Amino acid sequence: MAEASTTLTSTLVQLIRRQIAEGVYAPGSRLPSIREMAARHGCAKNTIVNVFDELTALGLAEPRRGAGFFVCVAPPRPKEDEEGNLSRAMDVVWLMREQLKHDPGQLRLGDGFPPVEWLHDVRLDKFHQKVVRTGIGALFGYGSRFGYLPLRQHLVHKLAQHGIEAGTGQIVLTHGANQALDIVIRHFIRPGDRVLVDEPGYYMLYGKLKLSGARIIGIPRLPDGPDVAVLERELHRPGKPPLFFTQSLAHNPTASDTSPHKAHRILQLADRYQAIIVENDAFADFKPATAPRIATLDQLRRTVYVGSFSKSVSAALRVGFIACHRDLASDLADIKMLVHMSSSEYCERTLDVILSDGHFSRHTARLRERLAQATEQARAQLEGLGAELFCAPQQAMYLWARFPWFEDAKRLAQRLMQRQIVLAPGSIFHVDTEQTQPWSRFNVGLLADARFADAMMDIRAAQERQATR
Structure with missing residues (x-):
């Protein structure tokens, strides 16, 4: 019975993928509700929940709290695209490439540099x-x-x-x-x-x-x-x-x-x-x-x-x-x-x-003040989202944190990439990049962006729904 359910889920995922590619569901449009989909295909609602979860993981759909699931406006890049396929290139070269990108639509939480505005006074x-x-x-x-x-x-x-x-x-x-x-x-x-x-x-x-x-x-x-x-x-x-x-x-x-x-x-x-x-x-x-x-x-x-x-x-x-x-x-x-x-x-x-x-001495003094303030705010935000911090520095460009309910930081990075949020997962910072790591590096100067907190709350809610099924 479980095998039949899995097969049906895969079949429906492929069907909806094809419909999105053919324009049946336009970018940004709302997908039918879980109840509508279950009635249309004569299956259990749990099966449709699994379908939507897979579509979300593929970057084809996104959940919006209280409104349902919507087709992503920006479709995922094809697998042969060397610039952004996270599942294929989550390694040193991938992160180097990400550091050199200048995509204004992305929230680049994995960046290694301070926010540009912090350096504007050094013209x-x-x-x-x-x-x-x-x-x-x-x-x-x-x-x-x-x-x-x-x-x-x-x-x-x-x-x-x-x-x-x-x-x-x-x-x-x-x-x-x-x-x-x-x-x-x-x-x-x-x-x-x-x-x-x-x-x-x-x-x-x-x-x-x-x-x-x-x-x-x-x-x-x-x-x-x-x-x-x-x-x-x-x-x-x-x-x-x-x-x-x-x-x-x-x-x-x-x-x-x-x-x-x-x-x-x-x-x-x-x-x-x-x-x-x-x-x-x-x-x-x-x-x-x-x-x-x-x-x-x-x-x-x-x-x-x-x-x-x-x-x-x-x-x-x-x-x-x-x-x-x-x-x-x-x-x-x-x-x-x-x-x-x-x-x-x-x-x-x-x-x-x-x-x-x-x-220059005044500039570096301001940098340290800004960093101390950003570090304090970032610590509070991560802890408020349920993260565990490796240590609690007073001023540091990065925080090293893990979410106990998401043990594979690479998978978390993949989920966030669907929302144009670029994370630096912990495996990149280890000698063996293939080992699963729960930790990620966060740039404290960029964590205040509300898109991150919203995304993490949605992802956690999806995790909890899946756990109760």
Whole structure:
């Protein structure tokens, strides 16, 4: 009997799909009610409920509270569309593609950047004339392999605010943090090398390491930082001392900060096992300058410190840097020169002008205020919707959360995609992207949009209806 019901459900789904494709039910029109459909096809109402659930999952219909089911205005993209088929491409490349889209109709809760309006007061156009006045002749050359010297001098002072003492010869400018990670990987890692990473962690880093042929070992991320017991066990294994890639502050995706105690312990383990710590501090401008960093404790002996201005100024400017001990910096600058020739001196001069303007310190202070307010509101909203938070940061670009009634975040992302809401499900942030994960990353600056809360309430109501059948 159950098999017959399933067959009837599939038959009716295919029938209504064909009717929608042929225009019998126009985009935006209301479908017949459950009672009407059951009477028309001589079946139980529960069968029609299953049909509507499947049509919703396929992106062909959407429920509207108190009004019934309606044909989606925007039909789902065909399976061969490489830009948006979530079920086929829910991986690193998919999320990279989503980050580069500019669809004004989508609510992009998985975005890695702050809302654009937060950065509007850093008007890049108003700095152009100042950049030209710094020496237009130099803009036609490649520049130094280390990068624009005045900007490196600025970074010496910026690092000093974090308690990190470094000279200009210890800083290599790059095209953002991602090129910095590329250069570090090229220098240290050969195919088959073991590499330790935060897990969950930065999906772009995983993709780069996989391209290099590294064997990636995940170190579980806890609310107060990496699991140091697992870290010690992995460092203790025989063989070449591995690199450990970590984010001490504003960890992506969990928003957790490494406690001072754990930072000390990680450094002790690095010293004992001759390991190198690669500390990615892409959100430095969103955190207090005095927040504890491993590089502050280590003073760049065993730490390679990576920074960026993509989040606080502009992703289009593409300026990042590596800070490390002097001999290593020279080697990394050579790799940069061989692979990329140089970084963009025009972009580096632009950033130098921005940092020279007293406006930048006021800008970052406003960013931190906005972020703290958005984080508080996002925490309250997620908890109000029944979500469990991994940790409760005071200010973080992301929140890492799960809904206990939806154990597969990839399926939740698929449901939300039907409503033009793009989520970043947890599987993307794990070494094995095929494992089911309940967690998702949420951008706190975008959660206030009412479309998300409405969608989650509808999805939960549908789940509860299905559970009571």
